[in-house]
Amino acid sequence: MEKKNSTATAEIAGRTYQASDYQKSDPLSSGLATTHEQVSDSYMEGDISSDNDSSEG
Numbered sequence: 652m653e654k655k656n657s658t659a660t661a662e663i664a665g666r667t668y669q670a671s672d673y674q675k676s677d678p679l680s681s682g683l684a685t686t687h688e689q690v691s692d693s694y695m696e697g698d699i700s701s702d703n704d705s706s707e708g
Contacts, residue, residue, distance in 0.1 A: 663679060668687045672680040 666679060666683070668683045672684040672687070675681070675684075
């Protein structure tokens with residue numbers, strides 16, 4: 652295995668979402684931006700089936 656491939660893989664694996672990913676056109680940036688948007692939407696929507704009902708007693 653080439654050293655170059657190992658280094659490139661490590662760089663990709665260590666990459667995290669950046670706000671500028673929305674303006675970039677490479678597949679990695681696009682995927683990170685899409686995933687970030689999906690997670691953010693799910694987080695903001697929340698869970699409506701909570702067991703924290705205070706009327707039980």
